[in-house]
Amino acid sequence: MSQRLLNPSHGIKPLDFGGDGITGSIDLNGHLIALNTYHALYGYSTLTVAAPFSDALRYRPSAVRAYRASLVNMTGFGPICTRYTIHRDSYLLEDAIPHIQFDLGEGRRAECTIFATQGGAFQRWTFKDVPMPIVWRGTLSLQRSAYTQLTEGGPLPNIPVVGDVILQDGILSIENPYLKQTVAIIGLWDINEKWEAHYEANIDLVFHTNSEHVELVFAFGDTPTEARQRVQQLAQLDWQTLCNEQRQLWQNRWQNVPDNLLVRRGLAYGLMLSVPVGETICLLTDHMLLPLSWNRDAYYIARAFLQWNTPESVDIVRKHLLWMFEVAERVDGWWGRAYLANGRIKDRGFQLDQQIFPLLELAEYVLSTADLSTLERLKPHVHTILDQLNNMPTNNLGLYPTSETPADDPIALPYHLSSHILIWHTLRKLDKVLPERRAELQEMTQRIRQSIDKNFVTQYEELQLYAYATDGHQHYHFYHDANDTPTVMAAEWALVDKLDPIWLNTMAFAFSERNKGGFYDKRLGSVHTPAPWPLGDIQALQIAKTLEDEKVAQEIEALLERVAQWDGALPEAYDSRTYYVISRHWFAWPNALLATLYLPPLEEKELEL
Numbered sequence: 001m002s003q004r005l006l007n008p009s010h011g012i013k014p015l016d017f018g019g020d021g022i023t024g025s026i027d028l029n030g031h032l033i034a035l036n037t038y039h040a041l042y043g044y045s046t047l048t049v050a051a052p053f054s055d056a057l058r059y060r061p062s063a064v065r066a067y068r069a070s071l072v073n074m075t076g077f078g079p080i081c082t083r084y085t086i087h088r089d090s091y092l093l094e095d096a097i098p099h100i101q102f103d104l105g106e107g108r109r110a111e112c113t114i115f116a117t118q119g120g121a122f123q124r125w126t127f128k129d130v131p132m133p134i135v136w137r138g139t140l141s142l143q144r145s146a147y148t149q150l151t152e153g154g155p156l157p158n159i160p161v162v163g164d165v166i167l168q169d170g171i172l173s174i175e176n177p178y179l180k181q182t183v184a185i186i187g188l189w190d191i192n193e194k195w196e197a198h199y200e201a202n203i204d205l206v207f208h209t210n211s212e213h214v215e216l217v218f219a220f221g222d223t224p225t226e227a228r229q230r231v232q233q234l235a236q237l238d239w240q241t242l243c244n245e246q247r248q249l250w251q252n253r254w255q256n257v258p259d260n261l262l263v264r265r266g267l268a269y270g271l272m273l274s275v276p277v278g279e280t281i282c283l284l285t286d287h288m289l290l291p292l293s294w295n296r297d298a299y300y301i302a303r304a305f306l307q308w309n310t311p312e313s314v315d316i317v318r319k320h321l322l323w324m325f326e327v328a329e330r331v332d333g334w335w336g337r338a339y340l341a342n343g344r345i346k347d348r349g350f351q352l353d354q355q356i357f358p359l360l361e362l363a364e365y366v367l368s369t370a371d372l373s374t375l376e377r378l379k380p381h382v383h384t385i386l387d388q389l390n391n392m393p394t395n396n397l398g399l400y401p402t403s404e405t406p407a408d409d410p411i412a413l414p415y416h417l418s419s420h421i422l423i424w425h426t427l428r429k430l431d432k433v434l435p436e437r438r439a440e441l442q443e444m445t446q447r448i449r450q451s452i453d454k455n456f457v458t459q460y461e462e463l464q465l466y467a468y469a470t471d472g473h474q475h476y477h478f479y480h481d482a483n484d485t486p487t488v489m490a491a492e493w494a495l496v497d498k499l500d501p502i503w504l505n506t507m508a509f510a511f512s513e514r515n516k517g518g519f520y521d522k523r524l525g526s527v528h529t530p531a532p533w534p535l536g537d538i539q540a541l542q543i544a545k546t547l548e549d550e551k552v553a554q555e556i557e558a559l560l561e562r563v564a565q566w567d568g569a570l571p572e573a574y575d576s577r578t579y580y581v582i583s584r585h586w587f588a589w590p591n592a593l594l595a596t597l598y599l600p601p602l603e604e605k606e607l608e609l
Contacts, residue, residue: 001247003091003099004261011565013072013585015090015098016287018272019246022116022220023287026123028090029083030100030112031076031138035121036145036287037220038275039181042159043340044145044284044291047174047183047218049074049138052161052201053146064148065583068289072585077138077205081130082110092567094250095264097243104130115246120234121218122242133208141202142176142183145291150528151408153337153347165203166224167195171231173224174203184227186235187216215239253310256600262560263598265568266591267308270301273588274316275341280323281316282341286586292346293339295324296406296483299357300592306368307599317365318374324358325381333388337408352402352419353486356426359385363429367604375433382430386437389423390444397472398451406483407528413469413477417456418484424448425486425493435609449495457502461514465505480510480518482526482536485593491546498546507543521576529583531573534563534590541597560594570594 014025014033024035032049039045050071057063075083082088087103093113102110108130114123127134144159163176170191175182188209197203217235221227250268257264273284283298284291302320305313327343328335335354336345359382366375392400400423401414424445431441456466460478466487467476480487487506491498509515510524517527524536537560544553563574565581570591572584 001094001251003093004095006090006092006566008090008566010562011579011581013565013567013569013581014074014288015092015100015567016269016272016569016586017096017098017115017121018287019116020119021274021276022119022121023272024114024116024121025288026078026098026100026112026114027074027076028088028100029076029078029085030102030110030114030125031078031082032114032123033071033074033076034288035183035218036291038277038341039144039179040342042144042156042179043147043342043344043346044275044287045143045179045181045220046145047140047142049076049140049202050143050146052141052143053148055155055158058148058152058155061150064150064152067146067148068584071288072581075138077140078112078136079110079125079127079134080137081108081127081134082112090566092261094247095254095261095568096250096268097246113243115243117242117246118234118237119219120231121216122234122239123216123218124239124243125214125216127212130212132210134210136188136207136209137205139202139204140174141199142174142179142181144179147292147346148289149338149347151347153349156346161202162200163198165195165197165199165205167193169228171228172205173227174199175224180222181220182222182224182227183218183220184224184231185216185218186231187214253312257308258598260598261568262564262570262591263595265564265570266301266304266588266593266595267313269569269588270304270592271313271316273301274320276319277323277327277341277343279319280327281319282323282327282339282343283316283320283588284341285588286584288586289584290338291341293328293341294337295335295354295357296351297589297592298324299361300589300596302361303364304592304595304599306364306602307596309368309600314365314369317361318369318371321358321362321365321374321378324361325378333384337404347408349408350403351406351408352400352416353406353422355385355389356419356422360422360426360429363426363433364602366433366607367429368602370605370607372607372609379434382434383437386430386441395472397455398447399455399470399472405481407481407526409528411469411477413471413475415455415472416469417452417466418486420448420452420456421490421493421495422486424452424495425489432604433607433609452495460509463505463509464502465509466502478509478514479527480506480515480524481528482518482524482533482539483528485535485539485542488539488542492542511540523576525573529573531582532576533573534560534570535572535593537563538590538593538597541594545597 219231337347337349399415468479469477523532571581573582
């Protein structure tokens with residue numbers, strides 16, 4: 001068994017846990033700030049100490065950023081004695097399970113451990129020489145997740161944050177009748193205690209206990225009765241046995257995975273965000289800020305899972321493919337910009353690459369597993385998407401238009417470079433799994449390759465390079481974005497040679513001051529959030545690996561270690577001087593993308609088609 005001591009100088013954030021569809025976070029004092037679960041109607045719901053986010057502020061990016069940032073510094077529900085600690089040591093057991101030890105002074109000590117399994121959450125507290133009674137306090141409410149977006153695609157209907165809190169038979173239940181959901185908590189109260197209250201927005205809970213050992217169990221249900229029954233069942237399980245099983249499970253998962261916390265965060269957090277939806281699985285982009293699914297973000301989690309190559313991780317990809325093709329709504333046959341976990345479209349903006357990533361994920365899954373039954377099951381959907389691509393108006397340019405960039409921003413010119421590189425690469429993979437369309441796919445691949453050079457290659461100052469976007473009539477947008485990974489992969493995917501001067505010029509432009517809106521303090525970022533992005537640093541690392549520049553690769557690896565928060569989590573954007581997080585402390589994509597650079601590459605199997 002192992003435990004990794006976390007370094008507070010590397011950017012403190014709440015510690016995360018999750019499993020079997022349950023996710024959550026605790027603050028520095030071990031107090032619960034959020035416990036989340038799947039919701040069949042609203043996608044994701046949360047027991048949280050956060051105040052509800054006002055719908056009136058949804059189109060104010062500054063308010064959205066402020067609300068997101070506030071979630072990092074919330075005070076959770078727990079024993080208030082740990083708020084006054086002299087010293088704390090925070091660990092990840094097996095690089096996945098939060099564990100905190102507190103020195104409260106004068107020989108008084110406390111520690112806590114928390115994890116999720118079997119549809120519930122389990123937290124153990126132990127106290128040594130702490131005066132009794134111990135006061136527990138926290139402000140809680142049960143809400144639909146806030147879904148705070150910088151580019152709001154249309155708010156969901158408001159769900160009132162009101163309900164009833166009942167303490168009976170040693171179980172505290174918190175119900176929100178508008179959500180038709182209840183969370184139940186057991187382990188802190190005497191069976192004879194009774195208490196009830198009504199809350200609006202939230203409720204401040206204060207309780208006392210005289211126990212040096214507290215084992216809390218949390219469970220959700222559609223009704224108070226169901227939640228109470230579930231939590232009683234889970235409370236019958238032996239905490240230490242469950243903890244040992246979880247630690248052994250993570251030990252087994254890490255076999256053949258580099259001892260690199262950033263890489264392991266990519267895999268562990270991806271597992272936490274794997275939300276069961278019937279026989280399928282939705283892959284969320286985070287559990288605190290935007291518990292939504294983008295096909296793009298999900299692809300990189302799935303790709304890391306395929307390279308991880310455990311029975312568990314590979315089967316998650318299979319189930320995610322079923323979710324994308326069979327559960328996720330499509331409008332006029334096209335996938336939307338972002339999804340609720342239940343498969344309902346949250347935002348309808350049309351992004352070309354979002355139509356392609358599911359096809360690439362399926363092709364890579366089939367080629368690496370030889371799972372022809374899943375291919376046959378999903379093949380009708382693939383044919384539909386390919387037919388729709390063929391029927392798109394290309395204005396005789398051989399290009400496909402998009403409405404938004406991969407950063408969820410409007411695009412000034414309709415044809416987007418990295419999306420076409422992605423299409424070209426994906427069609428080559430599909431060629432290997434769809435023999436009935438091989439001739440057509442090869443013709444499409446050749447046409448797109450020619451169209452890329454014909455329409456995107458142009459002169460910028462003294463450089464011949466690929467433009468970021470074009471209208472196909474010699475109007476160009478010169479830019480590169482941390483979200484545009486396929487352009488960086490062009491050499492790795494063999495669209496171009498790694499020494500191709502046009503591609504090298506494009507990369508030189510991307511990582512220079514000439515990349516207006518995309519380059520900040522000598523690092524790649526995005527106009528979406530004007531600052532350096534770890535995704536941009538990982539792009540630079542990919543280029544260094546492609547060019548076999550070990551010195552530059554090591555420098556970028558050291559930078560990423562510094563940018564990462566203490567649990568290995570890479571944010572969306574950061575300050576280049578202080579390394580403080582500017583945007584999104586929680587973001588699955590960067591760590592997942594990084595993991596793909598360190599895990600064994602995919603090996604394609606011979607298919608009997």
